[in-house]
Amino acid sequence: MSNRIGVYICHCGTNIAKKVDCAAVARFAGGLRDVVVARDYQFMCSDPGQDLIINDIRNLGLSRVVVASCSPRLHEKTFQKALARAGLNPYLLQHTCIREHCSWVTEDPGEATAKARMLVAAAVDRVDRHGELFSREVDVLPDVMVVGAGIAGIQAALDIAKSGHRVHLVEKGPSIGGHMAQFDKTFPTLDCAACISTPKMVAVAQEPNIHLMTCAEVVEVSGFVGNYQARVRLNPRYVDTEKCTGCGTCLEKCPTKVSSEFEEGLGTRKAIYRNSPQAVPNTPVIDPLHCKKITKNKCGACEKFCPTGAIDYHQVERFVDLEVGSIVLATGYDTLDPTPLTEYGFGRYPEVYTALQFERLNNATGPTQGRIVMKDGRSPESVAVIHCVGSRDKNYHEYCSRTCCMYALKYDHLLKDKVGHHVRVTNFYIDMRCFGKGYEEFYERVQQEGVTFIRGRPAEVTDRAIRPEEEGKLVVVAEDTLSGLPVRVPVDMVILCTAMEARQGASEVARVFGVAQGQDGFFLEEHPKLGPVSTATDGVFLAGTCQGPKDIPDAVAHASGGAAQALALAARGRVAISPTTSWINPEICVGCRVCVGLCAYSAIEFDERRKVAVVNEAMCKGCGSCAGYCPSGAAQIKHFNEPQVFAELEGLLMDLERPGAVRVPVEDGDQGPLPDEHPARESVTN
Amino acid sequence: MDAQATQADAGRRRDAQTAPSVAFEPTIVAFVCNWCTYTAADLAGTSRMIQKPNLRLVRMMCTGMVDPKYVIKALLSGADAVLISGCHPGDCHYINGNYKARRRVKLLKEILPQFGVDTRRVRLTWVGASEGNEFAATVNSLVEEIRELGPIETRGLKAL
Amino acid sequence: MTTTAKLDVQDNNPVAALQELMRRMLERGGVGGVLTPVHLGRGTPMPTLVTDPAELALADPLAPAFPMNGAKMLARLTKGHSGERIAAVMRPCEIRAFIELAKLNQGSLDNVLLISVDCLGAYDNTHYLRFKGADDAIQTTLGFLGKVGGGKDTARDGYDLAGACLVCEHPVAAAADVSVGLVGLDLTAALPVMAETAKGEALLAALELEDWQPREDRAEALARLVERRTQERDAMIERTAEATGTLAGLAEYLAGCVNCLNCRVACPVCYCRECVFATDVFDHKPWQYMGWARQKGMLKMPTDTVFYHLTRMAHMSTACVGCGQCSNACPNDVPVMELFRTVATRTQKGFDYEPGRSMDDPPPLSVFKEKEFEDVVSHMA
Known part of the structure; x- marks a missing residue:
């Protein structure tokens, strides 16, 4: 049975009607195959306009509707709903744009009218091939998983927990807090990092809705939005967290000293250790690579002295399976290892420090109890701070790490404040980027404290003195690009503002969670402006620096955004799954699996039994990468399938003349070269 | 060919002779992605950037769903050129659909010139959602270029 | 380093020598079956899966007949597990077509040994039957081969090789496990059997053939053969390009x-279960035909023929191995092979892709990179 199509041409006041002869287009449409009614009206999107459609559907038994008006990006939904109100499936609409793409941009009214006619013809041909489609709703599991418990993960977990939803917080390390726990002061307010982060860490530990897992890694994720299954590996801590009271006796008794990661190699820890007395959880962890009991079955001091018998050398890894509705990734960043930048002498000269090392030098719980001293115990008289180490550098990272200018200013201030005003501090910078709230003011303040700023990336740091005042010092050699003069600055200490970079294991994390990485290695957000916390995988959100370099306020704000997205899903408890997904016809599919490899969303699985590819509609975004390849046409995007596109093309090109004919601009929209009453014309229908 | 021209055609040709510069108006089919170039086309419209009327847009969700068959069909049906336009590299709404489109266009650009189809008749561009002016300029320069190239051979081919 | 073994030729009969090679594979090579052309009657030899060594008497991998590309047959034998290894x-x-099919998961290399025999070309079906006449099939092959492998391509008793073979620059399959040399060699003495992979190495060891260090005649003769055929190919492409230089x-x-x-049925790399042109996407309505006819005043029937071939070029030209079965299969003698090889040369060069070379080369449209082919992107505005 042939379709009964209604066509509606909108004047949009004069927006369309001024250029397009809407009545003529409607008359033309009325002559097209299967069109039973074609009307033009002032404002189709208005209530009376929509009623026009609804009444025609009811009274004339329309089975398809074409609306030609503004861009479908504006009102396609409006008209789809109108169809639904009249009892017609919303996908039986084709909305074509004769305003933005036609009346507003075409000079000549005749040309505009002719173009509108072709667009309408294409829409009529296309809609004839439309089919009913139904959105599916699936339940969203109420729990959320947050991966990584730095400040971003903590913030996200707390936000979600506050709403009453349960959070599984998975942290790879033995305690939470991330990089922020290593910092001393924070810019620009100079409040102490521990003072603001410790309460949050404690809140995590005390929050009944947060299920905290440390020494834990997510090894496998399956499922789709609202219904993720995750497997978490709990690595052995060798200390029973239930029995341990955190008294710290084991830390005193352990005889094995190891260089401390938390102290960035500046201090030592024991083979059983915790990062700081404020660590959450407070339970120590045994480093199995260095513990003498575990490696050589000797010692056993911690077990001997533990008052509660919490030490357990025989712990093995365990797995926990979680079911969550959404996932927030807050896996953080690494700092660049400056060793390969040999010109700066890191690792060669003891007084060259990374930024994180300098944070530890400042920290009251750090290796020097917060005194800024050199390895020989003296205070530095002069310090150079080199910005952009590995950032804004084509050889390492092209991007700006966004935090270095500000923490460099913080170091400038702390040096002046802690060591004394006489300390000569010299910054080597490319550009000062102080864009945050209170940041420019802080820059101003530090400048007034008598800090020197030299614009130029240093060529090298050397201990070869060529002048008497350089003897026994490190000399920073650079060009002051503002004066164009070479400079040599002798200093006692050099601080390298090392770049923030994507975690070393980021590609593995990306694989497990099905998110993409940008060229810089950070996780790719769904949209750089309008989707900075969502990812291409529905229900997986980003928080903090795993998405790109951020300072603390930005990371926290980003994390709250990620939490809000996860909560939006959890709060409604249902998620609609768009029906315009791919469908692979199992009768046609030959099982070559190319589409499986092309799918950016891992939404296509191979059914080994039937030897065909199968689309998981919940994960499919309907991009059509599969359909664009599939030579047999087995893979088709619903609402953008081959018959529909071919039909649209044929309608679009129906006016192409016979050979030898030429077309001239039409003065009168009514009298164009197009056959208004084409008795039978091409278009694909069932 | 003259013998086949209808009266109306003959009439038009007379017009054309008086104004030979408008003798040939190319018809161009554009497959554009919903998220970038279609949005740019909307923006060009909202900004009232005047464009030649020769371009006919087909909205796709992503350039990655543009089957080479669609391009071939459009050209065989008499479109003088086909434009495929999507998001800039790295901006694809579907992560990497535009890269897949690029390979398919590469393939078409190897096949079609074999049969005398000028490579300029199959165009791939990246026009981002905010680049309304780029879109309008792309349309206008493409129309001019194809106008100079002349009509595609398929228009005159009866047995195809 | 490839191991080479010596396959002795008795009674001036290299076909019998290859039968012996296949017998050894079945008897001591751990191979459950051999797929190879066998003379089954008076017609052309057909790909046959032989499990009983006694059935090898009429096996003839050297027959100058090529009624079908066996890659699809081998794909059927290897898609899924039979539990046994075949050769x-x-x-x-x-072999090259089979590699392409395996990349598309239409067959598997897991349980198969690919034995490539230097290809001296074949006649098309009618010419082969006329060439053979009422003669014994194996004797016909021996007559075709002559004493030295690959001496000439054409005009044996007035018959030319099939067009595809004359322009084929791949007399050797790069991806085989074992190669048997013929080109430039004295076919009445002994044939070199060369292991090209670890799998091939293991097979050779099991066959208990004598190790051999043959003279280097083959490489030089192969180079000459490839050069000759490449010239033929280029001339063919030039002719075809000229004939099809416009729509x-x-x-x-x-x-x-x-x-x-x-x-497309005969094409070994057209792997779709059903061609899209046979699906209802191309089921047009009567009034559509009328509409198309009206546009130009007439409509050639059947429609979509040029569309079909252009689409097939987009789908499989990068995988085209040039076997010529398309031309063989055409009822109206459309020179399909020439057209597809001409286009394939362009597309394969464009993607720097050689079909059948290695499983490690993914089909061009199955992969992509962030930075590539930037020259196909226009910057018009």
């Missing part, structure tokens, strides 16, 4: 096409 003694274009030329070239889709 395929085939032409290089069959009108292409339409004329394909004028005899009746849309039977035989070429």
Whole structure:
């Protein structure tokens, strides 16, 4: 049975009607195959306009509707709903744009009218091939998983927990807090990092809705939005967290000293250790690579002295399976290892420090109890701070790490404040980027404290003195690009503002969670402006620096955004799954699996039994990468399938003349070269 | 060919002779992605950037769903050129659909010139959602270029 | 370092020598079956899966007949597990096509040994039958081979090799496990059997053939053969390109096409279960035909023939191994092979892709990179 199509041409006041002869287009449409009614009206999107459609559907038994008006990006939904109100499936609409793409941009009214006619013809041909489609709703599991418990993960977990939803917080390390726990002061307010982060860490530990897992890694994720299954590996801590009271006796008794990661190699820890007395959880962890009991079955001091018998050398890894509705990734960043930048002498000269090392030098719980001293115990008289180490550098990272200018200013201030005003501090910078709230003011303040700023990336740091005042010092050699003069600055200490970079294991994390990485290695957000916390995988959100370099306020704000997205899903408890997904016809599919490899969303699985590819509609975004390849046409995007596109093309090109004919601009929209009453014309229908 | 021209055609040709510069108006089919170039086309419209009327847009969700068959069909049906336009590299709404489109266009650009189809008749561009002016300029320069190239051979081919 | 073994030729009969090689594979090579052409009657030899060594008497991988590309048959034998390993003694274009099919998961290399025999070309079906006449099939092959492998391509008793073979620059399959050399060698003495992979190495060891260090005649003769065929190929491409340099030329070239889709059925790398042109997407309505006819005043029937061939070029030209079965299958003698090889040369060069070379080369449209082919992107504004 042939379709009964209604066509509606909108004047949009004069927006369309001024250029397009809407009545003529409607008359033309009325002559097209299967069109039973074609009307033009002032404002189709208005209530009376929509009623026009609804009444025609009811009274004339329309089975398809074409609306030609503004861009479908504006009102396609409006008209789809109108169809639904009249009892017609919303996908039986084709909305074509004769305003933005036609009346507003075409000079000549005749040309505009002719173009509108072709667009309408294409829409009529296309809609004839439309089919009913139904959105599916699936339940969203109420729990959320947050991966990584730095400040971003903590913030996200707390936000979600506050709403009453349960959070599984998975942290790879033995305690939470991330990089922020290593910092001393924070810019620009100079409040102490521990003072603001410790309460949050404690809140995590005390929050009944947060299920905290440390020494834990997510090894496998399956499922789709609202219904993720995750497997978490709990690595052995060798200390029973239930029995341990955190008294710290084991830390005193352990005889094995190891260089401390938390102290960035500046201090030592024991083979059983915790990062700081404020660590959450407070339970120590045994480093199995260095513990003498575990490696050589000797010692056993911690077990001997533990008052509660919490030490357990025989712990093995365990797995926990979680079911969550959404996932927030807050896996953080690494700092660049400056060793390969040999010109700066890191690792060669003891007084060259990374930024994180300098944070530890400042920290009251750090290796020097917060005194800024050199390895020989003296205070530095002069310090150079080199910005952009590995950032804004084509050889390492092209991007700006966004935090270095500000923490460099913080170091400038702390040096002046802690060591004394006489300390000569010299910054080597490319550009000062102080864009945050209170940041420019802080820059101003530090400048007034008598800090020197030299614009130029240093060529090298050397201990070869060529002048008497350089003897026994490190000399920073650079060009002051503002004066164009070479400079040599002798200093006692050099601080390298090392770049923030994507975690070393980021590609593995990306694989497990099905998110993409940008060229810089950070996780790719769904949209750089309008989707900075969502990812291409529905229900997986980003928080903090795993998405790109951020300072603390930005990371926290980003994390709250990620939490809000996860909560939006959890709060409604249902998620609609768009029906315009791919469908692979199992009768046609030959099982070559190319589409499986092309799918950016891992939404296509191979059914080994039937030897065909199968689309998981919940994960499919309907991009059509599969359909664009599939030579047999087995893979088709619903609402953008081959018959529909071919039909649209044929309608679009129906006016192409016979050979030898030429077309001239039409003065009168009514009298164009197009056959208004084409008795039978091409278009694909069932 | 003259013998086949209808009266109306003959009439038009007379017009054309008086104004030979408008003798040939190319018809161009554009497959554009919903998220970038279609949005740019909307923006060009909202900004009232005047464009030649020769371009006919087909909205796709992503350039990655543009089957080479669609391009071939459009050209065989008499479109003088086909434009495929999507998001800039790295901006694809579907992560990497535009890269897949690029390979398919590469393939078409190897096949079609074999049969005398000028490579300029199959165009791939990246026009981002905010680049309304780029879109309008792309349309206008493409129309001019194809106008100079002349009509595609398929228009005159009866047995195809 | 490839191991080479010596396959002795008795009674001036290299076909019998290859039968012996296949017998050893079945008896001590851990091979459950051999897929190879066997003379089954008076017609052309057909790909046959032989499990009983006694059935090898009429096996003839060297027959100058090529009724079908066996790659699809081998794909059927390897898609899924039979539990047994088989060997395929085939032409290089069959092995190359099979590699392409395996990349598309239409077959598997897991339980198969690919034995490539230097290809001296074949006649098309009618010419082979006329060439053979009422003679004994094996004797016919020996007559075709002569004393030295690959001496000449054409005009044996007035018969030319098939067009595809004359322009084939791949007399050897790069991806085979074992190669058997013929080109430039004295076929009445002994044939080199060369292991090309670890799998091939293991097979050779099991066959208990004598190790051998043959003279280097083959490499030089192969180079000459490849050069000759490459020249032929280039001349053929030039002729075809000239004939199809316009769409009108292409339409004329394909004028005899009746849309039977035989070429795609015969094509070893056209792997779709059903061609999209046979699906309802191309089921047009009567009034559509009328509309198209009205546009130009007439409509050639069947429609979509040029569309079909252009689409097939987009789908499989990068995988085209040039076996020529498309031309063989065409009921109206459309020179399909020439057209597809001409286009394939362009597309394969464009993607720097050689079909059948290695499992490590992914089909061009199955992969992509962030930075590539930036020259196909226009910057118009």
